[in-house]
Amino acid sequence: MPSLNSEQLHTLAARILQGAGVSATNADVVATELKDANLVGHDSHGVMRLMQYVDYINQGFIKPDAECEVLREESSFALLDGHFQFGQVAATKGLQLGIEKARAGGTATIFVRNCNHVGRLGSYSQKAAMQGLAAMMCVNAPGPGGVAPFGGIERRLGTNPISMSAPRGDNPLVLDMTSSATAEGKVRVALQKGDTLPEGWIIDSEGNPSVNPADLYGPPEGAIVPLGGAMGFKGFGLSVMIDVFGGILSGSGVCRDDLPRGANGVWMYFLDVEKFIAPAEYDALMETYVASIKSSRRAPGVDEILMAGEIELRRQADRMESGVPIPDETWRQLTELAKQVGTTIDDV
Numbered sequence: 293m294p295s296l297n298s299e300q301l302h303t304l305a306a307r308i309l310q311g312a313g314v315s316a317t318n319a320d321v322v323a324t325e326l327k328d329a330n331l332v333g334h335d336s337h338g339v340m341r342l343m344q345y346v347d348y349i350n351q352g353f354i355k356p357d358a359e360c361e362v363l364r365e366e367s368s369f370a371l372l373d374g375h376f377q378f379g380q381v382a383a384t385k386g387l388q389l390g391i392e393k394a395r396a397g398g399t400a401t402i403f404v405r406n407c408n409h410v411g412r413l414g415s416y417s418q419k420a421a422m423q424g425l426a427a428m429m430c431v432n433a434p435g436p437g438g439v440a441p442f443g444g445i446e447r448r449l450g451t452n453p454i455s456m457s458a459p460r461g462d463n464p465l466v467l468d469m470t471s472s473a474t475a476e477g478k479v480r481v482a483l484q485k486g487d488t489l490p491e492g493w494i495i496d497s498e499g500n501p502s503v504n505p506a507d508l509y510g511p512p513e514g515a516i517v518p519l520g521g522a523m524g525f526k527g528f529g530l531s532v533m534i535d536v537f538g539g540i541l542s543g544s545g546v547c548r549d550d551l552p553r554g555a556n557g558v559w560m561y562f563l564d565v566e567k568f569i570a571p572a573e574y575d576a577l578m579e580t581y582v583a584s585i586k587s588s589r590r591a592p593g594v595d596e597i598l599m600a601g602e603i604e605l606r607r608q609a610d611r612m613e614s615g616v617p618i619p620d621e622t623w624r625q626l627t628e629l630a631k632q633v634g635t636t637i638d639d640v
């Protein structure tokens with residue numbers, strides 16, 4: 293199993309994307325998001341996505357030459373049309389515009405419609421937090437989703453994730469989670485590695501609980517269940533509201549059959565912390581709060597209570613040192629893909 297460092301991951305992704313016709317600037321944005329996802333340990337959103345992305349370029353779902361457009365804009369909000377450029381490119385533009393507007397007016401709302409897969413939401417909300425903004429970001433799946441409603445056994449919803457962040461020096465709080473029991477990519481990773489799944493993630497086509505990742509893909513295909521197990525109506529309810537905000541209010545849509553799996557409707561919200569509370573007071577409250585939480589007596593076998601986003605920062609530090617292991621099957625597929633788009637990754 294090869295192990296690649298940050299620069300190697302970026303180089304391989306940028307080469308493949310440019311080979312597939314993506315401009316150097318946009319390939320850099322997408323390659324950076326992919327390698328960052330690998331570095332924080334979310335391999336399901338890392339370079340293994342390149343197979344899907346190049347396939348979507350070939351099928352015309354991703355339009356590498358499209359320009360992301362601002363359709364409507366006032367001081368406190370903007371509505372963007374991604375025109376099916378890469379989701380990472382559109383979301384990065386939304387992030388920049390949202391931060392600018394929140395700095396000027398205190399808060400800002402950004403919607404992005406016609407957007408491809410943006411990748412890991414926590415990447416964007418963390419960037420906002422590092423600049424002193426509290427942020428929220430939700431994305432829906434305007435196209436086909438893989439999640440059954442609570443009480444249902446057929447796919448009707450996306451994994452509809454939400455991320456919320458709050459500044460805290462170099463260690464911002466970054467909650468970044470699906471409203472389903474798992475991200476679909478984690479099932480795909482298990483399938484590629486030949487692993488079984490934890491219980492409670494998926495059901496097969498008849499609605500039976502399954503730990504076999506192949507049961508999700510079929511045929512006949514199964515479904516991911518909403519977050520919350522027996523209390524899955526909570527994850528289900530959250531997912532529905534993310535469809536309303538990310539899909540219906542943004543104009544991205546829901547239940548669209550003209551889009552592939554992975555397309556996103558985006559809702560972002562930014563709040564400039566210092567417009568609401570003095571920075572020194574905010575910092576002191578956050579430190580008191582985090583210290584109080586971490587000081588709780590711990591369950592057996594637990595060494596430390598972690599705040600949201602902390603595990604990703606730890607994995608990032610580890611993987612910056614040791615590199616990111618790429619499963620043999622993923623490496624084989626990437627090598628093949630590089631050949632297909634007229635480049636090589638053997639020498640990265």
Ligand SMILES: NC(=O)c1ccc[n+]([C@@H]2O[C@H](COP(=O)([O-])OP(=O)(O)OC[C@H]3O[C@@H](n4cnc5c(N)ncnc54)[C@H](O)[C@@H]3O)[C@@H](O)[C@H]2O)c1
Binds near residue numbers: 431466468603
């Ligand atoms: N663009 C899309 O369409 C899309 C769809 C689904 C998921 N995603 C992305 O997939 C990624 C994975 O989502 P997920 O729900 O599987 O994440 P996850 O279950 O790994 O983590 C969820 C949250 O829990 C926190 N956490 C994890 N372990 C913890 C612990 N021991 N103690 C305290 N906190 C802990 C993490 O910091 C994170 O904020 C996310 O980055 C998400 O944005 C994207």
